[in-house]
Amino acid sequence: MATFDDPYDPSKPLSRLGCSCGRHASQADHEVDHGADTSSGSEARLTRVVQGAIMRALFPDDLTRRNFLRAVGTSTAMAAVAAFLPVGLATEALAASGPLEKTDLKVGFIPITCATPIIMAHPMGFYAKQGLNVEVVKTAGWAVIRDKTLNKEYDAAHMLSPMPLAITLGAGSTPIPYTMPAVENVNGQAITLAMKHKDRRDPKQWKGFKLAVPFDYSMHNYLLRYYLAEAGLDPDTDVQIRAVPPPEMVANLRADNIDGFLAPDPVNQRAVYDGVGFIHLLSKEIWDRHPCCAFAASKAFVTEMPNTYAALLRAIVESTAYASKPENRKQIAEAIAPANYLNQPVTVLEQVLTGTFADGLGNVRKVPDRVDFDPFPWESFAVWILTQMKRWGQIKGEVDYAAVARQVFLATDAGRLMAEAGLAVPAATSKGFSVMGKPFDPAQPDAYLASFAIKRTG
Amino acid sequence: MNVSLNVRAAVLSVGILVLFLAAWYAATTGSGPVAPMDPEYAKLMGLTATQGKSAMPGPLDVAATLWGHLRDPFYVRGTNDVGLGIQLGHSVLRVAGGYLLAVLVAVPGGFLIGMSPLMSRALDPFIQVMKPISPLAWMPLALYTIKDSGKSAIFVIFICSLWPMLINTAFGVANTRKEWLNVARTLEVGTLRRAFLVILPAAAPTILTGMRISIGIAWLVIVAAEMLVGGTGIGYFVWNEWNNLSITNVITAILVIGLVGMILDQALARVARLVTFPE
Known part of the structure; x- marks a missing residue:
């Protein structure tokens, strides 16, 4: 379910895979076909974000939520949840117009x-x-x-x-x-490698590589380590991972100082744009x-x-x-x-x-x-x-x-x-x-x- | 002979410049190998990849960029995009702040050390340890303790330009000619008067040499410090253009940094000439 969808709609899944009826690639396509009104004011959208957050917390399991809504009906569910939880209050807090x-x-x-x-x-x-x-x-x-x-x-x-x-x-x-x-x-990150490695697409062949991530405490570091470890490489001993600020990454890749990096965009695309590297893997392919x-x-x-x-x-x-x-x-x-x-x-x-x-x-x-x-x-x-x-x-x-x-x-x-x-x-x-x-x-x-x-x- | 030496030196300088520019031009005009590309793909790629254009700009590109900056040095297009003149202004102000603070501390401090052998011995180990510390090593500490990036940059300038001035002042003061001090003593001149009327003029050339070394260091440090903390200044400009991989702008900035550094150094050289005395 998209963050901006109605969480009280039993026909909508909380996950993003496919649409509620299962015949469309995404909920958006589904709504286009069914002429649903996707345009909503900012107030309504805020309410939905808050309600969505609450519903997610109440029903981490999507199936439970949908069964619950089908069983008791949407309006009853909304009233029940509103009685126990300050949906209105939470929304007001977010939409507060105090000085x-x-x-x-x-x-x-x-x-x-x-x-x-x-x-x-x-x-x-x-x-x-x-x-x-x-x-x-x-x-x-x-x-x-x-x-x-x-x-x-x-x-x-x-x-x-x-x-x-x-x-x-x-x-x-x-x-x-x-x-x-x-x-x-x-999403929005990628592993970029230097052009000279274009035939070494299997991470098992990456032993001895020098790879860069933007910061030690970053998703990039954890995703890269995860990816390497899944391929059997120990990220601390088999390769060298160093923290390099994003703007310096392309320059370092061009200077042959590093073999590649897992970095945020636009660094990856910039490396491609300048003909220095190629995009090996988008981070969504590691964890969508x-x-x-x-x-x-x-x-x-x-x-x-x-x-x-x-x-x-x-x-x-x-x-x-x-x-x-x-x-x-x-x-x-x-x-x-x-x-x-x-x-x-x-x-x-x-x-x-x-x-x-x-x-x-x-x-x-x-x-x-x-x-x-x-x-x-x-x-x-x-x-x-x-x-x-x-x-x-x-x-x-x-x-x-x-x-x-x-x-x-x-x-x-x-x-x-x-x-x-x-x-x-x-x-x-x-x-x-x-x-x-x-x-x-x-x-x-x-x-x-x-x-x-x-x-x-x- | 003197005039002709100047003329010959000027001719040689121009010759070296022309040779350098010609070599630079020749090195950057050639185009590298170009792989055939699908037009749809080529549209998404940069000139380096599609036309084999060198990533290094030629002298003409740099001249054009420099002219662009000089024509409009004071524009403001938002917090993170202001003209080169404003950036330089920020940097010069920071250098001036840190440097003046350092002068205020180093000259009296140097006097104290130079006039008292005891203090000289006692403080020497500290000075020797502090002197070689890189400005960038101070930065995390400064950010953590001062809790303000602007003041941290000034502190780093201060701490780095302090030592040459301190050491030179102490050296100049300690090496005031004995005869002059003895004459002062014979005339029963008080300590303060002796410091201001005998030692200060005697040590002034050495002090100014220290100040000249320090201003050079301060200007070196500001670029590094601003690259680290960002926000404003010529160092930030270099970092921002590096971010965009715009070597043309980086070279332009390098030229400007060099010119401003030279002006600062020459200004102090003028002052130094005023206080120099023939022995």
Whole structure:
């Protein structure tokens, strides 16, 4: 189910595979055929995001939700849930129109396409619409963006989704409660290799490679390590993985300093554009719809300035909704290409955002969901990230996966409210995802971790 | 003879420049091998890949870019895209801030060390350890403790331009000619008067040499520091254009950085000439 769909519609699945009737490739096609009204106002959309979040938390298992809705009827279900859960309140909190505590905000970003919703909200007026005067400031690297956010120079910032978890846990920095109210993008990364390796497409042949990732605490690092480990390579001993800031990656690849990288776009497409490398694998082929970058703010900002926070989050959610529509992508590419934002040729960004791209080997590939934008911060994402942090020795000892995930990824604690109200809480077991075909069960993180042959845990 | 030496040197300089530009031009005009490409695919690729155009710009490209920047140095097209003149202004202001702070600390500090053998011995190990530390090594520490990226950049300038001035001042003060000090003592000149009227003029040329070395270092450091913290300044400009793999703009920035560095150095050289005295 798309984040912006009606979660009370029993005909719609919560997953994205196919449509509700099963005859269309996607729910969008289904709705075009059935003439459904997909255009809805921003208020309605916000309500849906909140309701969707609650329904997901209540019914992690899609089948349970649909059966429940069919059994009791949609209106009864809505009334029942509304009686126990403050759907209206939650929506109001997000749509709060109280006086803004602060209107001049600074939001930091790294110039990569993951930050699209944060960046485009500036030239396309999503911040202004909320009465905010936001300055989007380009920042040189992840460590700097972390420090500037911790220093309160930025009110909120674009971060890699593992970073708020790492900051909260105090891995690589002092522990400070951090929140991640929205994911920016899903997919949108790729493994790019130097042209000279175009005949070595099997990762088993990559022994001794020097590979780059943007940051130690990044999805890129975990996905690359996962991919290599699945091929039987130990990412710590068989290859060298180093952290290289994205803008330096193409230059290093050209200089033959590294053999390849798992990097955010536009770096991959830029390497192809300049004839330096080819796209070996899109990250969606490792884990389809994995989260990547996030919109993060300190817990202090969230609690001290609730109205400003709500307005900012509203702008980001609206902007993300706009970016999630394929027909808007060309316009967005043009809006974020100038030197003030990404500073890249428009054609490179268009290829990244529309998914019709040159792969560097002479083929034009069409992958419309090469990158997509979806703001919902699933807690199971956080749990997976935590298992990988533990797998590679970034965090030691016992981790209360679920608690940290909930604290950081601000999804609703609807399950707890349900239990207090005496309702049966469905066991959150089957709502997982698969990474390279291996299913992940967020309720069993330790078992998942133990199932890997290559790991750094003692 | 003197005039003719200048003329000959100028001719040689121009000759070297022309030779360098010609070699640069020749090295970048050639086009590399081009693989045949499907037109639909070629549309998605850059010039380097489709026409074998060298990724390195020629002197003409750089001249055109430089002219573009010089024609409109003060534009503002948003927070992250302002003219080269404004970027340079940010950098010069930061250097000035850090450098002046360093002067305020280094000159009195150098006097203290130079006039007291005890302090000189006691502080020497610290100075020797602090002196060779790279500016970039200070940056994470500064960001963490000062909690402000602008002030951190100024702090890094300060800490890096401090040592040459401190050491040179101490050296100049310690090596004031004994005769002059003895004359002052004979005339029963007070410590303060001795410091300002005898030692300061005597040590001034050495102090100025230290200040000249320091300004050079400060200007070197600012580019690195701004590349690291970003936001504004000429270092940020280089980083931003690197991000876009625009070598043309990077070379333009290198030229401008060199020119500004030379102006700063020459300005201090002028001041140094004012305080130099014949022995």
